[in-house]
Amino acid sequence: MCIRDSYPIFNFKGFKYNPDLLQLVTLPLVVLAYLNAFEKRSWQSGLWLGLAGALALMTKYWVLTMIGAIGLAALIHPERMRFLLSPAPWVAIVTLAVAMIPHIVWLADAHFVPLTYAGDTYSIEDAGQVRQLVFGYVLHNAALLALPVALAAFAMALVPPWFSLLMRAPLRIVTRAWARGANVGVNASQALNIWIIQIIVAAGPPLGALAFSIYIKTDWGISLFFLVPLALVAIPALRVQSAVLFNIVAIWLVLSVATLVASPWIAAREMAVNSDNTATYGARSELARELTQAWHSRFVSRWAIVAGTMESIQPMVFYSPDHPAAFTPNEAWGSGLTTLDDVKKYGFVGVFDPTDGRLPAFEKWVSEIAPNAERMVMTTRRFTHGKAGPSMTWNVYIAPPAK
Structure with a gap:
């Protein structure tokens, strides 16, 4: 959570509130509900998954990207038959459908305007513009991810005795976190779910935009990369020591306090520099x-x-x-x-x-x-x-x- 909270959207870039940010509240609940349902395979866990999916869908239809990724993960996973033969996925589907009935009725009354609007507004013909938008989307989200990933690596490097290692064998600061063999701290089955979901939501939207000539906005990626820290921690060969948690919390606290202290100066400076920026x-x-x-x-x-x-x-x-x-x-x-x-x-x-x-x-x-x-x-x-x-x-x- 602290790695995710160092994501720029949550601090010095968090200048606006929109449905893309709101998905960062609902989508983690959907993924957590899916992991719980995949493990327990009970009708109760399926009920919670369906309700979490409905809640997420009411923020923005873009949530279907994550729901689709979860569905594909359930079909791709080697243990898929144990999950699909349980009541959990089917109860989840029925619960989601029932919970969305009032909204579907409203959609029908409104002649499905939100869906047709999206189809007409974000469909473009210029292939060059599509490629440019996709490149900007990938570059923008990669840049946003670079900071929390770099901070996590820095937190791992600061595990004692980092100073003596820096003096005697600097390369060991990096290599000591990696080891072969089984990692009892990682649930391999659930880790595979996380990797599949994150790969699909990372690669799916830009590839889909290229394939179907869709106008893709950089903000649409805000909600799709919150699993990256968890996906990295779940690498079996990576040994995350308990001291890393303290370092990450300390780094997050320092960054958060520094941002809060500097926020009046940042706001005043931004206002002075952008005195004509009404947008x-x-x-x-x-x-x-x-x-x-x-x-x-x-x-x-x-x-x-x-x-x-x-x-x-x-x-x-x-x-x-x-x-x-x-x-x-x-x-x-x-x-x-x-x-x-x-x-x-x-x-x-x-x-x-x-x-x-x-x-x-x-x-x-x-x-x-x-x-x-x-x-x-x-x-x-x-x-x-x-x-x-x-x-x-x-x-x-x-x-x-x-x-």
């Missing part, structure tokens, strides 16, 4: 707070719907305590969370970037749906330790609920 440092949470207060002061009710482009309104959905449903007029793909009838019934707040070329079409839509909507311009800016962030201006439209 990353724009004051969207502040806008969500202001709009929530504006709605409450006018109508003394919950803010139910926010309208605009997904880029503009997603932060409003997340940061507002009312968590209004998103409505995206004039876009090919809606959120599936609300309808035009709801917009007219409950009212809405429209939020739009005045520099966006789609503004005239949105204003036309507002004029048709809510001609009496209140229109205003709001400006937001965030200050971090005295450093001013970029100023952002928004066109805001407040349409009251139906009487």
Whole structure:
């Protein structure tokens, strides 16, 4: 866990919260539930595996990558028949299906928009662009993994008597951790599961992107490499001494404290260097707070719907305590969370970037749906330790609920 927590996403690169990070909570539970089911092969363990899979699927459909890898691991493993002839996998499948029924019903009601949206949005024709994206994906995730792996190697090298070895036989610092013969500290059967799963989720997405011309994002790999430390520790020839645990915890603690101490300086410096970077440092949470207060002061009710482009309104959905449903007029793909009838019934707040070329079409839509909507311009800016962030201006439209 400490090796994994030294992953940059968890400290100095952890600047955003999204479903890719949330998978780092649910996917380890899925893998743990699978390992437990593979070992116990009982219907109870299958029940927990199915529930863990359903929980993970509700974060992002990308979780199917890990679930598919687990399924392939179960079919590839030499002990597969003992597992497949037990109730565990079948109870897991049934439990997952039953737990997902409400979501599947919603998907059907929404005409499976999330799936068709993904198919249309992330399918590209330019083979050169696909290769470039795959190369960037591999390079980005390899660079992120390099730090925890290097720190783990450093922790193993610091096992006493490392100083005397450094003086007399430096190579022994590395070679002493490796030995032939059986390793009683490694469960070979479960280690094989870990290796199969990690290899599949590491190689599968980039190969799939190349084969099917998919636009692959670097963030999609965030949740797929948490098993690397465990896969390395499970190498039978590697002898991990108990002193390594202390070293890893100490390294993780030093890095975490150093990052926390330096975070005010890092934030101020980043804000100063990126004073015009509205994409990353724009004051969207502040806008969500202001709009929530504006709605409450006018109508003394919950803010139910926010309208605009997904880029503009997603932060409003997340940061507002009312968590209004998103409505995206004039876009090919809606959120599936609300309808035009709801917009007219409950009212809405429209939020739009005045520099966006789609503004005239949105204003036309507002004029048709809510001609009496209140229109205003709001400006937001965030200050971090005295450093001013970029100023952002928004066109805001407040349409009251139906009487």
